[in-house]
Amino acid sequence: MNDSSTPIDESVAEESAVGTHFIHTRIKKEMAEGKYEQVITRFPPEPNGFLHIGHAKAIVVNFSMAEAFRGYTNLRFDDTNPAKEEQRYIDAIKQDLSWMGYEWKNECFASDYFDTLYEYALHLIDHGLAYVDSQDAEAIREGRGTLTEPGTESPDRDRPIAENKDLFERMRAGEFADGEYVLRAKIDMAAPNINLRDPILYRIRHLHHYRTGDRWCIYPTYDFAHGQSDAIEHITHSLCSLEFEDHRPLYDWFIEHLPVPSKPVQIEFARLNINFTVLSKRKLTRLVDEGHVSGWDDPRMPTLAGLRRRGFTPEAIRSFCHEIGVTKSESVIPFGVLERNLRDDLNVHAERRMAVLKPLKIVLTNFEAGVTESAHLPNHPQDETLGTRDVPITRELYIEQDDFMEEAPKKFFRLKPGGEVRLRGAFIIRCDEVIHDETGGIKELHCSFDPESRSGLPGAERKVKGTIHWVSAEHAVPATVHLYDRLFQVADPAADKDTDFTAHLNPDSIETVEHAMLEPSLKDWPAGDPVQFERLGYFVADPDSRADALVFNRSVTLRDAWAKIDQAQQG
RNA sequence: UGGGACGUCGCCAAGCUGGUUAAGGCACGGGGUUUUGAUCCCCGCAUUCGCAGGUUCGAGUCCUGCCGUCCCAGCCA
Numbered sequence: 014m015n016d017s018s019t020p021i022d023e024s025v026a027e028e029s030a031v032g033t034h035f036i037h038t039r040i041k042k043e044m045a046e047g048k049y050e051q052v053i054t055r056f057p058p059e060p061n062g063f064l065h066i067g068h069a070k071a072i073v074v075n076f077s078m079a080e081a082f083r084g085y086t087n088l089r090f091d092d093t094n095p096a097k098e099e100q101r102y103i104d105a106i107k108q109d110l111s112w113m114g115y116e117w118k119n120e121c122f123a124s125d126y127f128d129t130l131y132e133y134a135l136h137l138i139d140h141g142l143a144y145v146d147s148q149d150a151e152a153i154r155e156g157r158g159t160l161t162e163p164g165t166e167s168p169d170r171d172r173p174i175a176e177n178k179d180l181f182e183r184m185r186a187g188e189f190a191d192g193e194y195v196l197r198a199k200i201d202m203a204a205p206n207i208n209l210r211d212p213i214l215y216r217i218r219h220l221h222h223y224r225t226g227d228r229w230c231i232y233p234t235y236d237f238a239h240g241q242s243d244a245i246e247h248i249t250h251s252l253c254s255l256e257f258e259d260h261r262p263l264y265d266w267f268i269e270h271l272p273v274p275s276k277p278v279q280i281e282f283a284r285l286n287i288n289f290t291v292l293s294k295r296k297l298t299r300l301v302d303e304g305h306v307s308g309w310d311d312p313r314m315p316t317l318a319g320l321r322r323r324g325f326t327p328e329a330i331r332s333f334c335h336e337i338g339v340t341k342s343e344s345v346i347p348f349g350v351l352e353r354n355l356r357d358d359l360n361v362h363a364e365r366r367m368a369v370l371k372p373l374k375i376v377l378t379n380f381e382a383g384v385t386e387s388a389h390l391p392n393h394p395q396d397e398t399l400g401t402r403d404v405p406i407t408r409e410l411y412i413e414q415d416d417f418m419e420e421a422p423k424k425f426f427r428l429k430p431g432g433e434v435r436l437r438g439a440f441i442i443r444c445d446e447v448i449h450d451e452t453g454g455i456k457e458l459h460c461s462f463d464p465e466s467r468s469g470l471p472g473a474e475r476k477v478k479g480t481i482h483w484v485s486a487e488h489a490v491p492a493t494v495h496l497y498d499r500l501f502q503v504a505d506p507a508a509d510k511d512t513d514f515t516a517h518l519n520p521d522s523i524e525t526v527e528h529a530m531l532e533p534s535l536k537d538w539p540a541g542d543p544v545q546f547e548r549l550g551y552f553v554a555d556p557d558s559r560a561d562a563l564v565f566n567r568s569v570t571l572r573d574a575w576a577k578i579d580q581a582q583q584g
Numbered sequence: 585u586g587g588g589a590c591g592u593c594g595c596c597a598a599g600c601u602g603g604u605u606a607a608g609g610c611a612c613g614g615g616g617u618u619u620u621g622a623u624c625c626c627c628g629c630a631u632u633c634g635c636a637g638g639u640u641c642g643a644g645u646c647c648u649g650c651c652g653u654c655c656c657a658g659c660c661a
Contacts, residue, residue, distance in 0.1 A: 345595080427621090545620085572622065
């Protein structure tokens with residue numbers, strides 16, 4: 014729709030990346046009622062780790078809603094806890110967000126609002142709605158009560174306003190040690206919602222903040238900072254995950270009692286869960302810190318950096334987020350759904366090449382030695398605009414070990430003694446002789462090719478059951494290939510509270526193939542560009558790959574009907 | 585046993601203020617095309633909406649009760 018100069022919400026909204034869901038429906042209604050002129054959202058990560066696929070969902074939801082209703086999205090770092098936050102995470106988060114293809118309007122920091130937040134705290138104190146508590150952490154915890162019992166009021170709860178103010182100012186001035194005092198909202202210690210039992214607003218932390226340096230030794234809690242930060246930025250809709258539902262009454266209380274410039278509305282949706290992996294920053298941090306993976310960008314990690322190195326595309330991640338929808342019911346998405354979205358994207362865009370992971374040498378006995386012919390292959394079977402290439406053929410070739418069986422089952426369509434198979438893009442060969450080594454293993458195969466069956470000739474029409482990939486032994490370039498499997502061997506690694514999730518790590522989550530043989534055109538394949546190794550899957554050159562030491566990562570396998578049959582037959 | 589929320593096909597998920605045969609995707613099964621056992625294309629796939637009652641001419645949609653699952657007792661976010 015580009016025939017209109019004014020992007021009317023309705024038409025744009027229908028094309029939103031997330032389609033329609035309850036949040037979209039609700040905002041659309043509000044827009045129709047004229048409640049808002051535009052929708053302003055924000056993506057508010059804490060810079061204490063890398064973004065993962067779960068964040069991707071939040072990113073897509075927030076950005077797509079603003080986009081659908083002619084607004085914009087801010088990127089705001091909720092950096093209220095200097096003990097955990099670092100600049101390097103900010104850099105990584107921004108990089109991931111850009112990679113995903115999103116542009117944020119303003120780059121904000123909760124720490125930018127520390128002065129205002131401090132004023133807000135003073136405002137609460139002045140109105141008798143906050144007090145300085147001298148109880149220690151344990152006493153405060155005990156006083157909070159339990160889920161079924163009301164809490165008890167702090168002895169400091171009725172401290173005079175002037176005294177609260179004095180104490181709070183001295184907290185800020187650095188007169189007290191960590192934990193000596195805390196600022197609390199005065200709400201209701203008997204509230205059934207525990208968040209309303211005089212929540213803590215400020216705590217003393219004599220810590221250097223990566224942005225505000227040593228200017229502060231008191232820091233607002235997330236609960237006190239988040240909603241007000243949204244209000245300061247004039248966020249219209251604070252879209253967040255379900256666990257903050259209980260906090261909404263508290264955020265609303267702050268907004269109601271503070272002179273904030275706007276009143277954001279919070280809407281919660283279910284966060285993403287994927288099986289056979291973990292999606293909590295705490296757990297992902299442990300995987301990194303304890304060395305279970307090579308880093309935040311290990312291709313087995315569900316982080317955006319990991320997925321990127323694995324060969325995922327932003328398009329695949331976005332279509333995945335689109336597919337899973339946005340609701341309030343918690344769901345677990347099979348890992349395979351993520352993989353299929355990648356396949357669907359790569360199938361259309363990735364060029365095809367041939368590569369042999371586990372080489373088996375074959376000798377074409379009727380092919381003249383020392384001669385190099387070439388096969389002309391399309392780079393994509395459905396998209397001819399991607400061009401063609403020539404692949405050298407010689408007397409000695411490598412084929413995949415898995416493509417030959419000495420004693421093959423009836424449904425095995427590939428090469429077997431006396432059997433025929435087509436070499437993709439070349440011709441049909443017959444296996445005449447199996448050469449064994451001293452230990453009885455298969456050393457090489459002697460085959461003969463049918464000259465009449467060369468691709469392009471009428472004889473090529475002859476049907477044979479299978480087509481396999483191959484590479485010229487003389488021209489092949491060696492490479493290291495990483496094959497990845499799921500990081501955990503159980504669907505829900507965190508299910509059992511008594512067993513640490515790391516106990517479920519899959520010991521075979523990475524298989525390194527050292528001597529794969531690639532067709533020559535792969536020699537200078539750019540890192541990050543996807544490629545399909547025909548019949549094997551989609552691969553991507555690792556950032557560490559060098560011309561003299563190629564490294565490819567398998568992003569995802571191809572769908573494999575044979576594997577299913579094979580598995581079923583073997584029981 | 586306090587509060588908040590959720591429960592529609594194996595996995596997701598539409599289903600607005602109750603109204604003909606409960607969308608769609610994935611998975612799965614069957615068939616076709618195919619020099620990737622890939623892709624692609626057809627066809628099939630919930631008399632039933634956690635359960636039990638009730639209201640109604642009519643309920644997945646309203647009411648009542650029950651069951652199940654998740655979140656909350658950080659000076660984390």
